Every structure is written in C-alpha cells, then in structure tokens.
Amino acid sequence: MAEEQPLADPARVQAALARLVAEEPMFAVGEAEIRGVVYRVFKNAPPSLVGLFLFGLQYGEKDFLLYEDERVSHAELWRRACRLAHALRAELGVKQGDRVALAMRNYPEWCAAYMAVISLGAVVVPLNAWWKGDELRFGLEDSEAKIVIADDRRLDYIRPFKDELGLTLILARGGAEGADYEYEALLAASENTAPPQADIEPDDDFCIVYTSGSTGRAKGAILTHRGAISTLMSWALLAAAIKEARDGISPLGDNPGVLLGIPLFHVTGSHSIFMLSWLIGRRVAMMRKWDPKRAVELINEHQLTNFIGVPSQSYELVEAAGDTPMPSLVDIGSGGAKRPPEHVRLLKEKFPNANPSSGYGLTETNAAGCVISLDDYRKRPDSTGRPLPPLTDVKIMTEAGEAGTGETGEVWIRSAANFRGYLNLPEETERAITPDGWFRTGDLGRMDEEGFVYIVDRIKDLIIRGGENISCLEVEGRAYEHPDVAEAAVFSVPDETLGERVGLAVYPKNGRALDPAALRDFMAERLAGFKVPERIWLSPQPLPRLGTEKFDKRLVRAIALQHPPALKA
Structure with missing residues (x-):
C-alpha cells in the first residue's frame, strides 16, 4: 500500500532543475533558430x-x-x-x-x-x-x-x-x-x-492532430519532431527534479503504471501517457473506451500509480470507487480542461495517499504549457501552475500590451514545442502565431506575483450579459460545489434585452433529486447577481462529450435551447 506522498519544497525543486540542466548532458539547454525565430532547446536532444x-x-x-x-x-x-x-x-x-x-x-x-x-x-x-x-x-x-x-x-x-x-x-x-x-x-x-x-530533421513534421472542433470545424495542427521531443524531455526533467527534491521518492511511484482512459488521438493520450511512459519505463493499462467502474478495477488489478484524465474523469473515478480503496495511486493528474477547485479537495479527501496534479497545454503546443502539483496545487486549486521548465514562456496579453500582475488577458505561449501551423489554413495560422513566435491560445487568464497562471475561460466561451463579462468556468466551479451536482456546463442564452443570459445544464449525482431553484439559491450565495444562472436545465443523462471526453458545449447548448428550462428566473 502506498503511503501518503511527501510534498516537495518548491525551492528544492528549482535547485534540482538548475543542477540537472547544468550537469546532465541530456538536459543541457541551448538555442536554435526555428522557422526564423530563436528558441531555447535541449541542445543534445535526438534529432527525431x-x-x-x-x-x-x-x-x-x-x-x-x-x-x-x-x-x-x-x-x-x-x-x-x-x-x-x-x-x-x-x-x-x-x-x-x-x-x-x-x-x-x-x-x-x-x-x-x-x-x-x-x-x-x-x-x-x-x-x-x-x-x-x-x-x-x-x-x-x-x-x-x-x-x-x-x-x-x-x-x-x-x-x-x-x-x-x-x-x-x-x-x-x-x-x-x-x-x-x-x-x-x-x-x-x-x-x-x-x-x-x-x-x-528536428523540424520535420511528424503528426497532424485535429482539434476537437467544439467551436466549429476541426483544424489540423501540424506538429514537428522537435516540438514533441521538447515537451517529453521537459516533463521527464521536471519528474527527475521532483524526485531529487523529495530525496529519491518519485512522483511516478516505485513501479510506475498509468491508466490510459482517454483517446490516443488526443495529445494527452499520445504524449502525456503513451510516449512519456515509453520514455520513462511506465506501464500503460489501456482502455478501449472510458468506463469509470472498469477503471477502478484496472487500477487495483495492475497496481497503477498514476491516473491522467480530463477533470470529469477523475471525478467519475471518485464516484465509481465508492468505498473501494485504490492504495497504489500516488498521483491523479488532469489535463484538457480546468479542474473545478472543489474537485481538488474531494480527490485528496478520497485518496489521501495520492496527490492531485494538473497540467495546461494545447494540441498546438504538443501539450506543453503549465504544470502544478503537490503543495502548490493544494494551496492554489484554481491555478494551472507555472510555465513548464526549462523551455516554455507564458505571458498574459491585453489590447494595450502585456498585462500587469493579476490582470486578465489572453494567454500566449512561446516554446520550441509549439506547432508549425494549421494545415491548409494560412490565415488562421497567421492569426494564431505572432511573427516573434508566440502562440495566441484563445484562453483568458491571469498571472499572480509568483508566476502562477489562472485560466479564466475561453475567449469565445465568455458570456457578455448587458456589458458584463461572465466566465463560464467560474460559474461551473460554483455549481460543482453543490453536493448533488455530478456534471455542469454553462453557456450563453440569447436575450433581446441583455444580449446574453447565463444558462446552466446539470446532471445530478446518481439517485439524487436536484431542485433547480435551490441550486440557484446555493450558487447565489457566492456569485455576483449577474453571474447567477437565469435558465437551468436538468439533464436526464450524462452530458454529451467530444472524443477527448470534454463536454461538447456546442451540443449541450443546442439541445438545451430546444427544450424549456426547469427554471426560468
């Protein structure tokens, strides 16, 4: 049985990172020109x-x-x-x-x-x-x-x-x-x-991954060998630094094993699980399709140490486990979407021997972006972490220029891991990648004084109600704090007077009755009045998902607007 995992002093992790980069040839950092822009790279990385x-x-x-x-x-x-x-x-x-x-x-x-x-x-x-x-x-x-x-x-x-x-x-x-x-x-x-x-060659194409298409037709992101290698080696470096900072205790466990419960066609599956596991010698228990009850069985059958999935999957794992312990787990990671802060507390409460962790990255960045785990994540459950060392830079940009501390703007990422462009879409590529190599993610975020990034929402997912900007993620986060809510999706409802109102679709936990009026009152206790959902739909079944297991918000919204809401405030 795994014992509760010790935390790591952030200063020791930083010191270990510096030592590994300086002393281990595998992780030595240099510079290279890639498509006319100079980036930091692993100078001794293999060419492909x-x-x-x-x-x-x-x-x-x-x-x-x-x-x-x-x-x-x-x-x-x-x-x-x-x-x-x-x-x-x-x-x-x-x-x-x-x-x-x-x-x-x-x-x-x-x-x-x-x-x-x-x-x-x-x-x-x-x-x-x-x-x-x-x-x-x-x-x-x-x-x-x-x-x-x-x-x-x-x-x-x-x-x-x-x-x-x-x-x-x-x-x-x-x-x-x-x-x-x-x-x-x-x-x-x-x-x-x-x-x-x-x-x-390092900058030859190796893969074309189609984005999930939640806001329109899928786009093919062209990824290069150097891009994927930059991400994989950065993750391996960080794991080695955390292990050193914890006096030899690996965040991956003594006999590493991870559950593959998300599709391999998504970069979290192909990169974070498959290729990283190949590189570090971690066993991969494959699921043809996601089934939370089967996931519990596989984790215990194979004594898996790591779980990685979108936030809804880690929550479903808790629900499916019930009273069944999973003592081999030492890390429960998420990616692909922001995990509601309430889930961080629930995971630690349910699995005291494991530490929740999270990563932020996109198809276009070979999944590289920010990472957070251990004590940092417990203290800041609403953060997606600091930029992935040692190659990734992140900044927050507004129309007036780089944002100040705590100011909300678009998240930009610059790294040798970034994609080459969108297939057959030169105008989309030009909009997405600046001349000096920054990728404009389309995500809204802010950065605190210690460099931790907080994702606020997708730019296109913002609800603008009578001139007030409302974050769907913030409203969803509050919905998940209700004890009877299993799944929640917030979206805009057209309105002639205000332009948009706040809509919420929820799926209750098994066997529980959910009163939409009581739910709205509960959410109003913590949210400003203009953010509280004015239309609430109760879904009789789990919310529809994309192939990446993220909720298909476009479909949720389309279905909801075809039916009268359970509550109209």
Missing part, C-alpha cells in the same frame, strides 16, 4: 522521435502495454513497429513525408502503427475515433492521407468513399469487409526488426 523510441528499448522485455489479457513489452512493441514500417515501405510504397491516417480506438495496434509511421519519416494523422462518415471523410480529404490503418467500425464508416478518395485500407482489428490489407498479414510479410533508414 526515433531517438526517443530507441532510448525506451533499455526497458527490454518489461511489460509496457496491458490490454485485456494481452501483454506487450517495450521490445516487442518496437519489433512490431519496425516490421510494420518495413512492410508499409515495401508493400505500399510509403516514403518520407507521406501522410498515413490512424482511425481506431485505443488498441496496441494504434501504438505500433504510430511508431511505425513516424520511424519512416512519414506523417501520422490520428483521426478522432468518435467521428463518423462525413467527419472522417473531411479529415482524410483535408490531410490528403491515402493510407488508413483502421479498426472494423471506422473501416465501415470509410468504405463508402474509399474508391472516390483513392484510399488504401488496412484493417487492424475486427472483421470488417473491404480492407486491402490485414495488419497481421503485413506484420507477417516482414521479419526486419531493425529501425528503417530515414534522414529525419
């Missing part, structure tokens, strides 16, 4: 992700992927990746720079195919596994990927337009009809387990 893949081979035959009754070691996964890479080159003619799409749920085949495509110097396009026909068609047309490695469900969606788009389909798992190749047959066709020869 293949170098990090080879680094992970030190763990040999140790179990890496755990999926149902399957066990795949580091060495075996790399053997499969290399064999598939050689087959893709020999049988299908895949060459450097080609785009190859993945369209499947979380399976070991996804990981092997991802590594195989990257090792060829080709560009992997992980498509959203929640997409259906029209959406998958858009992604394939937009990315111009002609080879698709898919599971049976996705292959069925793609088959109707296969010939029209000139696609070659590889069936990775299941029994669908219409595939040109079987994944296992391609593996069998190649016995070559050596890395394929490819001359990959």
Whole structure:
C-alpha cells in the first residue's frame, strides 16, 4: 500500500532543475533558430522521435502495454513497429513525408502503427475515433492521407468513399469487409526488426492532430519532431527534479503504471501517457473506451500509480470507487480542461495517499504549457501552475500590451514545442502565431506575483450579459460545489434585452433529486447577481462529450435551447 506522498519544497525543486540542466548532458539547454525565430532547446536532444523510441528499448522485455489479457513489452512493441514500417515501405510504397491516417480506438495496434509511421519519416494523422462518415471523410480529404490503418467500425464508416478518395485500407482489428490489407498479414510479410533508414530533421513534421472542433470545424495542427521531443524531455526533467527534491521518492511511484482512459488521438493520450511512459519505463493499462467502474478495477488489478484524465474523469473515478480503496495511486493528474477547485479537495479527501496534479497545454503546443502539483496545487486549486521548465514562456496579453500582475488577458505561449501551423489554413495560422513566435491560445487568464497562471475561460466561451463579462468556468466551479451536482456546463442564452443570459445544464449525482431553484439559491450565495444562472436545465443523462471526453458545449447548448428550462428566473 502506498503511503501518503511527501510534498516537495518548491525551492528544492528549482535547485534540482538548475543542477540537472547544468550537469546532465541530456538536459543541457541551448538555442536554435526555428522557422526564423530563436528558441531555447535541449541542445543534445535526438534529432527525431526515433531517438526517443530507441532510448525506451533499455526497458527490454518489461511489460509496457496491458490490454485485456494481452501483454506487450517495450521490445516487442518496437519489433512490431519496425516490421510494420518495413512492410508499409515495401508493400505500399510509403516514403518520407507521406501522410498515413490512424482511425481506431485505443488498441496496441494504434501504438505500433504510430511508431511505425513516424520511424519512416512519414506523417501520422490520428483521426478522432468518435467521428463518423462525413467527419472522417473531411479529415482524410483535408490531410490528403491515402493510407488508413483502421479498426472494423471506422473501416465501415470509410468504405463508402474509399474508391472516390483513392484510399488504401488496412484493417487492424475486427472483421470488417473491404480492407486491402490485414495488419497481421503485413506484420507477417516482414521479419526486419531493425529501425528503417530515414534522414529525419528536428523540424520535420511528424503528426497532424485535429482539434476537437467544439467551436466549429476541426483544424489540423501540424506538429514537428522537435516540438514533441521538447515537451517529453521537459516533463521527464521536471519528474527527475521532483524526485531529487523529495530525496529519491518519485512522483511516478516505485513501479510506475498509468491508466490510459482517454483517446490516443488526443495529445494527452499520445504524449502525456503513451510516449512519456515509453520514455520513462511506465506501464500503460489501456482502455478501449472510458468506463469509470472498469477503471477502478484496472487500477487495483495492475497496481497503477498514476491516473491522467480530463477533470470529469477523475471525478467519475471518485464516484465509481465508492468505498473501494485504490492504495497504489500516488498521483491523479488532469489535463484538457480546468479542474473545478472543489474537485481538488474531494480527490485528496478520497485518496489521501495520492496527490492531485494538473497540467495546461494545447494540441498546438504538443501539450506543453503549465504544470502544478503537490503543495502548490493544494494551496492554489484554481491555478494551472507555472510555465513548464526549462523551455516554455507564458505571458498574459491585453489590447494595450502585456498585462500587469493579476490582470486578465489572453494567454500566449512561446516554446520550441509549439506547432508549425494549421494545415491548409494560412490565415488562421497567421492569426494564431505572432511573427516573434508566440502562440495566441484563445484562453483568458491571469498571472499572480509568483508566476502562477489562472485560466479564466475561453475567449469565445465568455458570456457578455448587458456589458458584463461572465466566465463560464467560474460559474461551473460554483455549481460543482453543490453536493448533488455530478456534471455542469454553462453557456450563453440569447436575450433581446441583455444580449446574453447565463444558462446552466446539470446532471445530478446518481439517485439524487436536484431542485433547480435551490441550486440557484446555493450558487447565489457566492456569485455576483449577474453571474447567477437565469435558465437551468436538468439533464436526464450524462452530458454529451467530444472524443477527448470534454463536454461538447456546442451540443449541450443546442439541445438545451430546444427544450424549456426547469427554471426560468
């Protein structure tokens, strides 16, 4: 059973970071010009992700992927990746720079195919596994990927337009009809387990990830090898510094294991869980799809030490666990959205042996941004942390220039981890990336005197009620403090007089009756009058989500506005 994790003196962590950067060649920092802008970089980093893949081979035959009754070691996964890479080159003619799409749920085949495509110097396009026909068609047309490695469900969606788009389909798992190749047959066709020869440069593209599309059609963010390496090595450095500051106690546990309960097509899944785990020798227990009760079972079955998910998942984990302890957990991380402060307290109360942590990053930054954990997070549960050392810079910008301490503005991030641009969208790229290399996130935030960042809201998610700006996140945070609220989403309701009013959709905890008037009164105790929801909908089922497990606010709002609210103030 894990003992309660000791905290780390922030000054000791900073000292450890400085020592590691100064004394460990792997983490030495220099400068490089990237697309005309000079950035801080890890000067001894491998030129491509293949170098990090080879680094992970030190763990040999140790179990890496755990999926149902399957066990795949580091060495075996790399053997499969290399064999598939050689087959893709020999049988299908895949060459450097080609785009190859993945369209499947979380399976070991996804990981092997991802590594195989990257090792060829080709560009992997992980498509959203929640997409259906029209959406998958858009992604394939937009990315111009002609080879698709898919599971049976996705292959069925793609088959109707296969010939029209000139696609070659590889069936990775299941029994669908219409595939040109079987994944296992391609593996069998190649016995070559050596890395394929490819001359990959640090700033070559490796991946196109489509944003979740919660505010419109998805955009393809073009990520580079150096961008992903910058993030992965920064996380590894920070973990090493925390371990040193805690006298050898790792934040990952003695026998690290993490639950993969979010999709691999999202950077939290591919980067924070899959690739980071490969780099540090952490076992990954895979879930094909999220199921909180099964998550509790897997954590205890495999004695997992880490959990990473969007905030709603960590909350559902608490609910699903009930009285079942999960003593092996030492860290419960979140990303992809802001965790309500009330959840930080609940998590620590429920899992006293574990420490909640959080990260802030975006698809466009290879998930790099800010991090917070341990005592810092307990003291500041509404913060997303300080910029990820040693390469990431964050500032808050207003129309008048850089914001003062505590002033709200747009969050800008500058790092070698930043994306190259949006695929086929030069105007969007120009709006998003400044000439001196800052990425304009579209998030509103503020920074305190100690450099901690607080996300206020998405710029497009602000409600402007009679000239007053209202943060949806703030109102949601108050809703989550109510003991009967399981899920909450705040959105704007059109209004002829005020322009917009505050709408709230809530899903009650199982078996509990929720009185909308009492909920509104509860929220009014802590919120200014103009922020209190004036329209409340009670959802009979969990709120709809995107493939990333974040709430689909656009759909929540659309459904709500088609029905009368349970409360109209």
